[in-house]
Amino acid sequence: DQQVKQNSPSLSVQEGRISILNCDYTNSMFDYFLWYKKYPAEGPTFLISISSIKDKNEDGRFTVFLNKSAKHLSLHIVPSQPGDSAVYFCAASAQAGTALIFGKGTTLSVSS
């Protein structure tokens, strides 16, 4: 049973518009939520994170929103750029003793 779910395998957006990537989770013990970005032939790289005590974290063009009651988080990219085209993984873990659990990923394509 998947604890972290990314139900949209792919997303296409035009340059300059907003990209919204979604993630749902089932484990209420999760305390940390992270987004990773992955380019072809490279390893995933950390993008942004949020702890369970917050509902929003912003870093430049990237904002992550957390809705604990709905067990849902989203990543907003504004404005989207062609260089943002990559696979985005949502990940979560409990505070201690358990490793990051990843979703299956969403492939974002930003066209110019």
Next chain:
Amino acid sequence: DAGVIQSPRHEVTEMGQEVTLRCKPISGHDYLFWYRQTMMRGLELLIYFNNNVPIDDSGMPEDRFSAKMPNASFSTLKIQPSEPRDSAVYFCASSSRTGTLSGYTFGSGTRLTVV
């Protein structure tokens, strides 16, 4: 720091052969993780170590898979015998903690193809 180093980058082997994947974590990181990426299952955790000791190997698919960490700077993931369904990209990652807002640092991965 050179980051997490994995070797080889690509491996093509015949079914039934033994395969060994290698990883050098970032110096000072106490945790080392092995993940596997496939289209069907995404990034799934295979095993992780803390201070060279395996902590959770519940993700290791079957007895054909084994992992070792003989010292703080080296880990191996071995598949014996290999099967076509083992074809995937295998990632090693390291961190100073398990639960962390800073995440883990991943290597570039080993693309394994079993024919």
